[in-house]
Amino acid sequence: MANVLSRYKWLVVLLGLVITIITSVASAPATYWQPIVNRVSHDRVRLVNVSGTLWSGSGQVAFQVTNTNWQLLPGRMQWDSVFTLRGMQWTINDIEYKTLNQPLSVLINLKRIMISAGACNFPAQLLEVVGGLAHTLKPSGEVSVQWQAILLDSVDYHLQQSVNFTIDLKQIRSAISPLPELGSYKIIGVFAAIGGHYEVTTETGPLLIDGQGVLGSKGIQFNGEAKAVVGMEEQLGGLLLLMGEFNGRVAHLHF
Known part of the structure; x- marks a missing residue:
């Protein structure tokens, strides 16, 4: 009888321990x-x-x-x-x-962390904290970001495959430009465990921006150029002068 009671006692203790663990985790x-x-x-x-x-x-x-x-x-x-x-x-x-x-x-x-593909939108003003060109332009407008599914190793959290992404900057305006709109731009890139790269192109607008950049341990880097469409040189001359090394028509962008 004592052995039976002893078994039940340990069973109660074990059950209490399990309930405590479940409650703590929950x-x-x-x-x-x-x-x-x-x-x-x-x-x-x-x-x-x-x-x-x-x-x-x-x-x-x-x-x-x-x-x-x-x-x-x-x-x-x-x-x-x-x-x-x-x-x-x-x-x-x-x-x-x-x-x-x-x-x-x-x-x-136990093997991986899987994040679904998705998209988000946010105001272009948030780009100003990135510095570089965004800090100079002080932009407003809308930014849309889309990305592919992300797979991470559950042990070291490293990317198991590269991730493609697209960023659309729509109807971008600048607080230091007299024009009501500078244009719309697209950024297409890929990010991997060892870094990434991206390309910037102009879709519409009087301010043309094109170039390539990298994503890595040193942050975001970019090399490209900006220029005004024919007939808008005078209106955008002051802005281009502030954007980079200006040679009279093209501003060379490095940041």
């Missing part, structure tokens, strides 16, 4: 995401002002512009999770400004 605070996001992004993205739990909560996203400059995205991102046969799946959505065009899906298992 109520894990949202702050647990902060070091995970830091490591996955190699400390280029941070989650701040978080609330809720690891499984259901919200927070704001900040991304690194320079070694000492961070940009906080407007609004809060909300996440909810569900267990699937493929792993834990999180759904992330913008609950205020609707920056994301559609909810973002993140699936995590």
Whole structure:
């Protein structure tokens, strides 16, 4: 009889331990995401002002512009999770400004982290913190970003395949230009574990900007040129003079 009671005692202790672990995990605070996001992004993205739990909560996203400059995205991102046969799946959505065009899906298992393809929109004013040409132009307008699905190794968080992305800058205006609009531009690029590259082209508008750049450990670098369409040289002459090395018609851009 004593042996039976002893077995039940250990069973109760074990059951209590399991319940305690499950309760602790279920109520894990949202702050647990902060070091995970830091490591996955190699400390280029941070989650701040978080609330809720690891499984259901919200927070704001900040991304690194320079070694000492961070940009906080407007609004809060909300996440909810569900267990699937493929792993834990999180759904992330913008609950205020609707920056994301559609909810973002993140699936995590023992082998990889899979982030769904997606798109987002934000005001061009946010580009000013990047510096370089954006800082000079002080732009306004709309920016649209699209990216392919992202696969990361779940151990070292390195990219398992390159990611193509497209950025559309629509109806860009400048606070230092007398013209009501400078133009619309497209950036097409690819990012991989060892860095990336991109190309800038002009779609419409009086200010023509073209060039190529790289993405790497030194941040964003760009080399190109800017010029006015025929007949708009006088209106854009002052702006071109501020944009780069100006030879009378073309501004050479290096940043």
